[in-house]
Amino acid sequence: MPIRAHFVEIRRELALILAFSPKEKEQPSRFLFGEDSFSRDLCGGRRATGVPTAIPLFRFGNYSRLKARKNLTVIALLEIKNLQVEFRSDRQVVRAVDGVSFSIAAGETLGLVGESGSGKSVTALSIGRLLRAPPAFYAGGEIYLEGRDVLKASKRELQALRGRVVSYIFQEPGASLNPVFRIGAQIKESLQLHRPDAATEAEVVRLLNQVGIPAPEARAKNYPHEMSGGMQQRAMIAMALAAEPKLLVADEPTTALDVTIQAQILALLKEVQQRLGMSLLLITHNLGIVGQMADRVAVMYAGQIVEMAPARELLRRPLHPYTRALLRAAPRLGGSGRLANIPGSVPRPGAMPGGCRFHPRCTMARPECAVKEPELREVENGRHVRCPYWNTP
Amino acid sequence: MPVLEYSVNADAPLLEVSELKVHFPVKHGILGRVRGWVKAVDGVSFDLAAGETLGLVGESGCGKTTLARALARLVKTTSGLIRLQGEDMAQWTGATLRARRRQWQMIFQDPYNSLDPRMIVGDIIGEALEIHHLAANARERQARVKELLESVGLDGAHASLYPHEFSGGQRQRIGIARALAVDPKLIICDEPVSALDVSVQAQIINLLQDLQQERGVAYLFVAHDLAVVERISRRVMVMYLGKIVELGPAEAVVRAPRHPYTQALVSAIPEIDAQTQRPRIILSGEMPSPIDPPSGCPFHPRCPIAEERCRTQVPQWREIAPKHWAACHLADRNFST
Numbered sequence: 001m002p003i004r005a006h007f008v009e010i011r012r013e014l015a016l017i018l019a020f021s022p023k024e025k026e027q028p029s030r031f032l033f034g035e036d037s038f039s040r041d042l043c044g045g046r047r048a049t050g051v052p053t054a055i056p057l058f059r060f061g062n063y064s065r066l067k068a069r070k071n072l073t074v075i076a077l078l079e080i081k082n083l084q085v086e087f088r089s090d091r092q093v094v095r096a097v098d099g100v101s102f103s104i105a106a107g108e109t110l111g112l113v114g115e116s117g118s119g120k121s122v123t124a125l126s127i128g129r130l131l132r133a134p135p136a137f138y139a140g141g142e143i144y145l146e147g148r149d150v151l152k153a154s155k156r157e158l159q160a161l162r163g164r165v166v167s168y169i170f171q172e173p174g175a176s177l178n179p180v181f182r183i184g185a186q187i188k189e190s191l192q193l194h195r196p197d198a199a200t201e202a203e204v205v206r207l208l209n210q211v212g213i214p215a216p217e218a219r220a221k222n223y224p225h226e227m228s229g230g231m232q233q234r235a236m237i238a239m240a241l242a243a244e245p246k247l248l249v250a251d252e253p254t255t256a257l258d259v260t261i262q263a264q265i266l267a268l269l270k271e272v273q274q275r276l277g278m279s280l281l282l283i284t285h286n287l288g289i290v291g292q293m294a295d296r297v298a299v300m301y302a303g304q305i306v307e308m309a310p311a312r313e314l315l316r317r318p319l320h321p322y323t324r325a326l327l328r329a330a331p332r333l334g335g336s337g338r339l340a341n342i343p344g345s346v347p348r349p350g351a352m353p354g355g356c357r358f359h360p361r362c363t364m365a366r367p368e369c370a371v372k373e374p375e376l377r378e379v380e381n382g383r384h385v386r387c388p389y390w391n392t393p
Numbered sequence: 394m395p396v397l398e399y400s401v402n403a404d405a406p407l408l409e410v411s412e413l414k415v416h417f418p419v420k421h422g423i424l425g426r427v428r429g430w431v432k433a434v435d436g437v438s439f440d441l442a443a444g445e446t447l448g449l450v451g452e453s454g455c456g457k458t459t460l461a462r463a464l465a466r467l468v469k470t471t472s473g474l475i476r477l478q479g480e481d482m483a484q485w486t487g488a489t490l491r492a493r494r495r496q497w498q499m500i501f502q503d504p505y506n507s508l509d510p511r512m513i514v515g516d517i518i519g520e521a522l523e524i525h526h527l528a529a530n531a532r533e534r535q536a537r538v539k540e541l542l543e544s545v546g547l548d549g550a551h552a553s554l555y556p557h558e559f560s561g562g563q564r565q566r567i568g569i570a571r572a573l574a575v576d577p578k579l580i581i582c583d584e585p586v587s588a589l590d591v592s593v594q595a596q597i598i599n600l601l602q603d604l605q606q607e608r609g610v611a612y613l614f615v616a617h618d619l620a621v622v623e624r625i626s627r628r629v630m631v632m633y634l635g636k637i638v639e640l641g642p643a644e645a646v647v648r649a650p651r652h653p654y655t656q657a658l659v660s661a662i663p664e665i666d667a668q669t670q671r672p673r674i675i676l677s678g679e680m681p682s683p684i685d686p687p688s689g690c691p692f693h694p695r696c697p698i699a700e701e702r703c704r705t706q707v708p709q710w711r712e713i714a715p716k717h718w719a720a721c722h723l724a725d726r727n728f729s730t
Contacts, residue, residue, distance in 0.1 A: 115590035116561075228679050229453075258452035258617060260676045263661040267675055285591060288663030315665055329595040331620040333647055333662055339624065341599055342592035345560045 076103035076144075077279050078127065078166075078247055083141035085122050087349075088134060094350040095139070096122045098303040101376075104247065109273065109280040111294030111311060113287065113326075117346050119303040120283050124249050126150075127281070128166050129158060146246070163194040163243035171252040173232035177224040183208075183235045184220030187242055194243035207238040212268055230261035234268065241272060247279045254289070266293060287330050291315050296382075299323050302347050302357040305376055308384040319383065319390040321362045356387070364389060405479050406440035407578060407611050408464070413437045413473035415456075415463050419684060429684045433459040435635035436473070443578065444609040448626030448643065450619050450658070454680055456635040461583045461615050465499045466490075477579070495525050498572035502584035504564035508556040514567055515552030518542070521574040541570040544607075546600060562593035569600065573608070581613045586621060598625055619658060623647045628716075631655045634691040635683055637710075641717030651719040654692050690722065698723055 085097040097119040104110045114120040125131050127143060129150050143150040145165050153161065170176050178186060184204045191199035201220070208216035211234040224232055233253060240248055250269065254262035270293060273280050282293055290297050294311040299320065307320040318324045328340035344361045347353055353360050359369040366389070376386040415434040418427045433456040441447045451457045462468045464475060466482060475482040477496060485493050501507040508517055518538045519528070528534035539549035545566040556564055565585060572580050582601070586594040602625060604610065616622050622629055623643045630640040631652065639652040650656045657674040676695050681687055687694050693703040700722065708720045 115592060230679055259619075259661040260452060260657055261679065262663075263673065263675050266663070286663065287591075288665050291665045292663045326591060327665065329592050330665065331595070331598070331618070331624045332665060333620045333623060333659065334644075335620070335624065338602070339595035339598055341595035343596075345562055345593060346590065 077106045077108075077146060078104040078281070079142075079144040080123070080127070081142045081144075083123065083126060083143060084139040085119075085126055085131070086137045086139045088137050092350060095352075096303055096349050097126070099141070100300070100303075100305055101141075102298050102305065102308060104279045104281060106246070106279055107273075107277050108296070109282060109294045111290035111297040112281060112283045112300060113285065113290055113297055114300035115285060115346050117302075117349065118300040119349075120300050121251055123300070124168075124251050124281060124283050127247075127249060128162050128168065129153070130162075130168070163190070163245065165245060166247045166249060167240035167243055167245035168249045168251065169233070169236045169240050169253050171255050173229060173236045173256070174224060176236055177232060179224055181223075182220065183222050183224065183227070187220070187235070187239050190239045190242040203242075207242055208235070210241065210272065211235070211238045212264075213238070228261075229257050230264060233257065233265055237265075237268065237272070241276070244276070245278065247281065248273070249281045249283070251283045252285070253282075255284070255286075262289075269293070287315065287327060299326070302352060303349065304357065304386065305384070306358065306386045308376070310382055313383065319379065319385045320358075320387050321364050322358045325361075325363070364392070407443040407445075407478060408441040408613075409474070409476040409479075410440065410464070411438045411474045413460070413463065413475060414471040415459050415468060416471045432635045432683050432686060434463060435683075435686075437632075437635075437637055439630060439637065439640060441579070441611055441613060444605065444611055445628070446605065446612040446614055446626045448622035448629040449613060449615045449632060450617060450622050450629060451632035452617060452680060454683070455632045456683065457615050457632050458583055460632070461499070461581050461613065464613065465497060465581050466494075467499075491524075495575045496577055497579040497581060498575065498577040500565075500568050500572050500580060500582045500585045502587055504561050504568055504588060505556075507568055508564055510556055513553055513555055514538075514542070514559075517556070517567065518552070518571050518574050521571060525575050527575065537574070541574055542567075544573065544604070545570045546596075560593075561589055562596060565589060565593075565597055566600065569597075569604070573604065573610075576608075577610060579611045579613065581615070583615045584617070585614075587616065587618065594621070601625060619647065619662060631658065634680060634686055636691060636720065638692065638721070639717075639719040641714070641719075645714065645717050651713050651717065651724040652692075652721045653696050653698055653723070655719075657697075690720070692721075 080103070081101050083097055083100045084095065087094045087096055100119070100123050102110065112120045112123065122131065126138065127145070127150065138151050145161055148157065148161065150158070150161060177183070184201070187204045187207055188199055191203060204220055205216045208219055213219050213231060213234050219227070224235070227235065253269070254265050257265060266289065269280065272278070282289070284290060290311055296309065297311045297314045298305045298308040299314070299322065300306065301322050307314065307318065307323045309319070314323065315327070318327055325340065325342045329342055331339060342361050347357065353370070355370040355372055356362070356365070356374050359365040362369065374386050374388050376384050378384050379390060413434055414432070414436055416430040416432050419429045419431060420426065421428040435456070437460060439447070449457050449460070459468060463470050470483070477493070515535070515538050518541055519534050522528045522534050522537055528537055535552070538552050542549050542551055547563060547566055547570070556567065559567065585601070586597050589597060598621065601612065605612065612625070614622060614625055626643045628641065629643045629646045630637050631646065631654065632638070633654050639646060639650065639655045646655060647659060650659055657676045660672065660674040674697060678695050681691070681694060689705050690696070690699070690703045690708050693699040696703065702722055706722070708722045710718060710720045713719050713724045
C-alpha cells in the first residue's frame with residue numbers, strides 16, 4: 001500500500017506549496033526522497049519504506065522554508081511510472097518502451113544500461129518529451145518531474161521544464177552543436193532562454209571555465225569544427241549547465257570519445273554533479289562506466305527493465321540471467337580464456353518473443369518462460385528483478 | 394628506429410614492416426601549394442608471424458587506421474618497406490598485384506556501410522570468388538558461398554537476402570565470410586567489434602579466434618579497446634602520434650606497461666569491479682597535431698613523469714624486458730606499479 005498512498009499525499013501537499021508560492025522562482029528548488037536521516041527529519045520522523053536510498057543533498061535551496069512546514073514530505077526529482085512509448089506508422093505499431101518505472105532522487109546518479117534497441121534512449125528522451133510525436137506516441141504511464149506530469153504538461157509548462165529542470169547531452173557532440181555559430185553564442189542562447197538575467201559574456205566564460213576548457217575567452221569565439229571531440233563535449237556540458245538543471249540526462253556521453261578523453265569527461269561530470277547537487281541519468285552500454293559513476297543501475301532489455309539495484313551490488317552479484325550473461329560477456333583487462341557469449345541477438349521491436357523476452361537467449365530458460373511474462377519484483381531490499389527463477393543457481 | 398628482430402618462430406615472418414611512413418600533404422590556396430605534411434604514420438617497424446594475432450591500439454588520430462590501410466595497399470606509402478612473405482609489396486603492379494591481393498583481406502568497423510545494400514549476400518561473397526577465378530561455375534560458387542556462410546555461423550539460405558535484413562552482428566559475420574572467401578593468409582581487422590553490442594561483440598571475437606585455429610590465418614587486430622585487444626592478441630603494440638611507443642606480449646603490456654602512455658591508457662579503462670580498481674592516471678590535454686608533432690618524445694607534453702631530456706631527445710626504441718619493447722627514456726624507472 002504505502003507507496004502509492006504516500007504519493008497521492010505528497011502530490012496534494014506539493015500542490016499546496018505551489019499554490020502558496022507567490023512566484024515560481026521561490027519554489028523549493030529540491031525535493032528529496034529516501035531514508036537518510038535528513039529526509040527523515042523533513043518527513044517528521046516518517047520513514048518511506050521500500051524506496052530507493054537517497055543520496056545526501058549537496059545543495060538545497062529553500063531548505064529552511066521546507067523544514068518550516070511540519071507535515072511536508074519529500075518526493076523524487078524524477079518519477080517514471082509504467083511508461084509505454086510506441087512508434088506508429090500506417091503499417092504497424094512498434095512498442096519501444098513497455099512498462100518502465102523508476103525514480104531518481106536529488107543528487108543521485110542512475111545508470112541506465114542496455115544494448116542497442118533496448119529502449120534506453122527512448123526512455124531518456126521521453127523525460128523532456130523530446131520525441132517527435134507522431135510517429136512516437138505515449139501510450140501510457142506517467143512521468144513526474146518535480147511532481148509535475150510531463151506527459152500532460154502544456155507547451156508553456158514544458159518550456160519551463162526543459163533546460164531548467166532537465167537538460168541533455170548526447171553521444172555525438174559534433175552533431176548536437178550548430179556548426180555555423182560560435183560556441184560562446186550557442187551557450188549564450190541557452191542562457192537567454194533559461195536565465196535571461198545571466199546572459200552575459202562573463203557568465204559564458206565562467207561556464208566554459210567550469211567545464212575545464214582552457215583559455216575560455218578565446219575558446220568562446222571558436223566554431224565547433226575548430227574543437228576536438230572532447231572539447232566539443234565539454235562545450236555541450238557547459239551549454240546544458242547554463243540552465244542550471246536539476247537533472248542532467250547524459251545519453252552515451254563518452255561513446256564517441258577515446259578512453260583517455262572519456263576518463264576526463266567522466267571525472268568532469270562527477271565533479272560538476274557533486275558541486276551543483278545535480279541528479280544524473282547516465283545512459284551507457286559500458287558496465288565499467290556504471291561501476292565508476294552510478295549509485296543505482298537499471299538494466300533494460302527489449303523495452304523493459306529486467307533488473308534494478310544499487311550499482312555495486314548489481315555488479316558484484318547480478319541476479320537476472322541477462323545481467324549475469326552481460327557481465328560475463330564484457331571483456332575485462334587481464335582476463336583470459338574465451339569470452340562467454342550470449343547466443344542470438346536482441347529481438348527487434350515489433351517481433352518480441354512471447355513470455356519472458358529474454359527466454360530465447362537464456363541458458364536457464366524453462367518451458368514456462370515462453371508462456372508467462374514475468375513481473376519486475378523487489379526480491380531483496382532495493383533489488384528488483386524480472387525473473388521468478390533469480391534464486392536458482 | 395632499428396628494424397625489429399622479432400618473430401614468434403624461426404621462419405621468415407608473414408609480414409615485415411620497416412620504417413614505414415605515410416605522410417599526407419596539407420594543401421593551401423587555389424594553387425594547392427603544400428603547406429605542411431600530416432605525419433599519420435611516421436617510421437613504424439614490426440613484423441607478424443603466420444597464424445599470429447598482433448593487436449594495435451591507440452586513440453583516434455594516432456594513425457592506426459592509416460597504418461592498416463597502408464598495409465592493405467589502400468593508401469600510398471611515403472617511404473619504408475612492407476614485405477609480405479619476403480616479397481616487397483611496392484614492386485607489385487597490375488596483374489601481379491591483383492593476384493597477390495588474395496593473400497590479405499580487410500574487415501571494416503561499420504558493418505552497415507561496408508556491405509553494398511543493393512547486392513544480395515551471395516553476390517557480396519561470391520564476387521571475390523569470381524574475380525580470383527576460385528569457382529568454375531555458378532553451382533560451385535553457390536556451394537562455396539553456402540560453406541562460407543556456415544563457417545561464420547550463418548545459414549546457407551541467407552545467401553539470397555540483402556544486407557538490411559540482418560542485424561549488426563550478422564552483417565559483421567558476412568564481412569568476415571567475404572574476407573575468408575579468397576582464403577587469405579592475413580586479415581586486417583580495423584575496429585571489427587567497436588560498433589557492436591557487448592553480447593554480440595563476444596560472439597564475433599570468439600568466431601575470429603575459432604577461424605584462426607581452423608585456418609591458421611594471421612590477424613592484425615586494430616582497436617581502441619585495450620580489453621578486447623588483449624583478449625584476442627598474442628602481442629600488442631601501442632601507437633601514439635604516428636609512432637609505436639610500446640610492443641610486447643599482450644599480458645605484459647596490459648599488466649606491466651612500460652611506457653607512461655600505455656600506463657595511462659590502461660588506467661583510463663573503467664573497471665567493472667570496484668575492488669580491482671587501479672589508481673587512475675587522468676592525462677591532461679589531448680593528442681597534439683600530427684602536422685607539427687612535439688620535439689623529443691612525442692608524448693612529453695602530456696606525460697606525468699617527463700624530464701628535461703624528454704623535451705629534446707627522441708627516445709630510443711629498446712628492448713626493456715625479453716620481447717618487450719618501448720620508446721621511453723624512463724621505461725626502466727617507471728616500472729614500479
